[in-house]
Amino acid sequence: MPSSVMSTPNDLRPPAAVSATGLRKSYGDRTVLDGIDLDIPAGSVFALLGPNGAGKTTTVKILSTLIAADGGQARVAGHDLAASPDRVRAAIGVTGQFSAVDGLITGEENMLLMADLHHLSRREGRRVTAGLLERFDLVDAAKKPAQSYSGGMKRRLDIAMTLVGNPRIIFLDEPTTGLDPRSRHNMWQIIRELVSGGVTVFLTTQYLDEADELADRIAVLNGGRIAAEGTAEELKRLVPGGHVRLRFSDPAAYRSATVALREVTGDDEALSLQIPSDGSQRELRSILDWLDSAGIEADELTVHTPDLDDVFFALTGSHRPNQPNQPEEAVR
Template sequence: MSAISVTGLRKSYGDHVVLDGLDLTVPRGTVFSLLGANGAGKTTTVRILSTLINADAGEARIDGHDLTREADAVRAAIGVTGQFSAVDSLLTGEENLLLMADLHHLARRDGKRRAAELLEQFDLVDAARKPASTYSGGMRRRLDLAMTLVGSPRVIFLDEPTTGLDPRSRRTMWQIVRDLVAGGVTIFLTTQYLEEADELADRIAVLDNGKLVAEGTADELKRRIPGGHIRLRFADPGGLDSAMGLLGDATRDGDALALRVPSDGSLRSLKTLIDRLDDRAVEVEELSVHTTDLDDVFLALTGNAKNEKVAIR
């Protein structure tokens, strides 16, 4: 069962094509991350799937409901936390949650109970009756997400949810996301922080110029992009020269007395390299392994209109 299913989604503004035939499938109870440079179409995708704007073409189903014909049912099933906080700074944290409860037509008693649950869940009890204007950035973001959860959505769209947060607050938000998914919620995440996608996402799609150019798990995407290497540093030029003669595919950095040897990062390739050096009694002063990360994936796959989708199964 898919929480989100998208086929042929298109959106243009005048002559500018923002989405060009987007296809997506997001399993229930997972985190799906959509990556892309500014202007790639991430926020437009979220706005369409959350019924805020209409697509020009294509079909989508959210939590089993047709996006066009059953828009009210889609809205009842989803929650949205956008790039900019929806918190009312003049209200207290508790009042913000009670306002959302009223908008969801919860009975007063049910609304108070739900607000109390969320204040506890998001560690906001001590600040519940303080104006939101006094909250730190991390507290406001937690309150913003808590407001999204008042209606107990089954699918949540998080559009760059940790932008501007310090590392500790960001990691707190990550744990909240993990807890939500453990409870069966599906998260559709867009983010500029590649580490965030690496930490949270079960699957990642890369969007470039309105088209998906790659999709897979973080590890699958990393394996498709070259760039992994082993860096060897030597104590003297003699060791560097000996290793260079042995390792013909290495790149030399004479100033640093170092070699960069291409590698897939596997234990087998590392062992093979060490054995070759040991057999010739070449002494290495320092060895470090550099594996491809999502930064490499992002830079390799975005910014090129001629990219074609990399199919990963």
């Protein structure tokens, strides 16, 4: 199994919002991060996947200055993590696995408290608060205690509070855990809007469809190391099982293709052939060119590629998806 996939040449990629080399972290005799490298372009969504205890939250805590790494170097928003932690903190926002919302005060009061922590004037704090409450559709609930909010509303308020300081980089650690499907999709839309506004999002998640839906690049963390990194499509091509399916309505065309093509699996009843393929443009063109040259016409061509579940299981040795309601870091 390859440990990585081809990356875009550095001179063609946007400047890095987050970069790290050889990050290490241990708790006692347990090595959580064993020298990981990261290079995350500005204005993108980067998703970090991994089983429970893989080190996802530890990575977020290090890059957001909450804990120190044991080794390695990192730059966040252009600032050295070790030398300029205050500048890093001024450029980032963090939404953890567990809500930072104070349920005993109103949503508006939570926002104004965050504005005070960012040293905004009272007038500016109220202006920013009003704008974010409207942006996140929380105006009607603004005067109500936050403990009365639904899970999705609390998560929206959590992110709104994170945006008070106008961060350029946002770390979202399991942002949709425990949300219903509609709230999850609403959160996805919020993330897309943030990125369209130039914000960089570092996302950890155990929902593989979430990473597939949102991330420009994905890294799979396992055993303290990055097992693979690339786009969702690049990662899917790392594991076997991809194929092209040809379906025929003409039995004669089906028989001709069956005889001529090698390494195919035929279904005589469905008049379909399955050809092993990684789904790449080159392979599809080769199959279509062969059909044209042989004078054989298929009625339907479909491409089947492994999904991120297959990638996750292959790279981590997992047998079942992790339960999203379990704490991610077993070592803390």
